[in-house]
Amino acid sequence: MFEINGFDTAGVVSLKRLSLTAALKKAKELVQDGCWDVQVVDPSGRVYTSFEEQAA
Numbered sequence: 001m002f003e004i005n006g007f008d009t010a011g012v013v014s015l016k017r018l019s020l021t022a023a024l025k026k027a028k029e030l031v032q033d034g035c036w037d038v039q040v041v042d043p044s045g046r047v048y049t050s051f052e053e054q055a056a
Helices: 020-032 051-055
Strands: 002-008 011-017 036-041
Touching: 002 020, 011 020, 020 036
Parallel strands: none
Antiparallel strands: 002 011, 002 036
8 A cells, every 4th residue: 555645734635545656646636736745655665756846
């Protein structure tokens, strides 16, 4: 399970997706919607943040 974490004006956003592709897609959508400090964490603990530049 891949976790997507970030913040929006209401507070913490925490979602889960089954695949890395789905998690990165959702993370990009969150950044485009105005969320910040968005990151994807894979089951082994690796953190992905490169999608933020792609969404800008």
